[in-house]
Amino acid sequence: MVDPWFAVQELGSKTFAISEYGHWEKVHSFLLIGEIQAALIDTGLGIVPIKRITDQLTELPIIVLTTHVHADHIGGHGDYDTIYVHGDDADWLIHGIKGLSLEQIRKDMARDITIPVPKSFDPDTYKPYQGYPDKLLSDGDTIDLGNRSLGIYHTPGHSPGHISILDHETGYLFTGDLLYSDTPVYAFYPSTSPEDLVNSLEKIASIQKVSKIYGGHNQLGLEPKIFCEILTAIQYLRENNLVRHGTGVHTFQSFSVHF
Ligand SMILES: [Zn+2]
Numbered sequence: 666m667v668d669p670w671f672a673v674q675e676l677g678s679k680t681f682a683i684s685e686y687g688h689w690e691k692v693h694s695f696l697l698i699g700e701i702q703a704a705l706i707d708t709g710l711g712i713v714p715i716k717r718i719t720d721q722l723t724e725l726p727i728i729v730l731t732t733h734v735h736a737d738h739i740g741g742h743g744d745y746d747t748i749y750v751h752g753d754d755a756d757w758l759i760h761g762i763k764g765l766s767l768e769q770i771r772k773d774m775a776r777d778i779t780i781p782v783p784k785s786f787d788p789d790t791y792k793p794y795q796g797y798p799d800k801l802l803s804d805g806d807t808i809d810l811g812n813r814s815l816g817i818y819h820t821p822g823h824s825p826g827h828i829s830i831l832d833h834e835t836g837y838l839f840t841g842d843l844l845y846s847d848t849p850v851y852a853f854y855p856s857t858s859p860e861d862l863v864n865s866l867e868k869i870a871s872i873q874k875v876s877k878i879y880g881g882h883n884q885l886g887l888e889p890k891i892f893c894e895i896l897t898a899i900q901y902l903r904e905n906n907l908v909r910h911g912t913g914v915h916t917f918q919s920f921s922v923h924f
């Protein structure tokens with residue numbers, strides 16, 4: 666499939682990464698297709714509607730699974746009927762994030778774009794999606810797509826209601842902004858928590874039978890051997906009392922964190 670904005674990569678049978686490499690954030694969303702319905706993990710930046718891609722990939726009903734409520738992951742939410750989010754991020758979805766200005770969001774959305782954007786995108790009027798979710802997710806939930814089930818892990822830290830999603834079919838773990846490579850993962854806003862972030866990294870590193878890790882930004886796909894490195898990094902951070910806001914960037918071999 667050729668699209669001027671989205672890069673679509675098949676990650677395996679009925680599994681697609683939909684990436685926005687023309688924007689500095691290099692955001693990934695993922696479509697997982699079962700026999701009765703499909704799950705769309707995040708909906709991208711919203712600069713270009715991601716629905717024009719998912720319409721071509723499946724005719725089944727689509728459930729949107731929100732890894733977390735930041736503008737770069739909920740851009741296309743308004744084009745879908747069924748939105749799921751963890752309960753602890755639901756307030757941000759409904760009312761927006763308190764303390765994060767629209768000006769800042771627009772600045773981040775509009776800068777460092779390397780391919781042409783459609784005339785319909787105007788950074789001066791851009792507003793992040795707001796709306797009521799159809800279902801609140803909890804840790805341990807299972808979502809059945811029809812002969813394909815997804816497990817929900819509550820992994821707070823980057824945001825209070827951040828989730829990671831395990832596809833039992835392929836062993837792919839989708840980690841949103843909890844874990845990716847190339848730029849630091851972070852707990853930045855006052856309402857986020859370095860302690861939670863580290864506990865969540867520890868939690869996903871103990872999940873069995875993960876075959877590949879797919880984060881929300883940058884390099885597409887990480888090998889599960891990164892889990893060993895994460896566990897060593899956590900021990901180092903804890904022993905040196907670095908799991909606190911304001912301690913800066915801590916760089917390890919294949920990933921870094923910014924507190
Ligand atoms: Zn985020």
Ligand SMILES: [Zn+2]
Pocket residue numbers: 735737738842881882
């Ligand atoms: Zn993000």
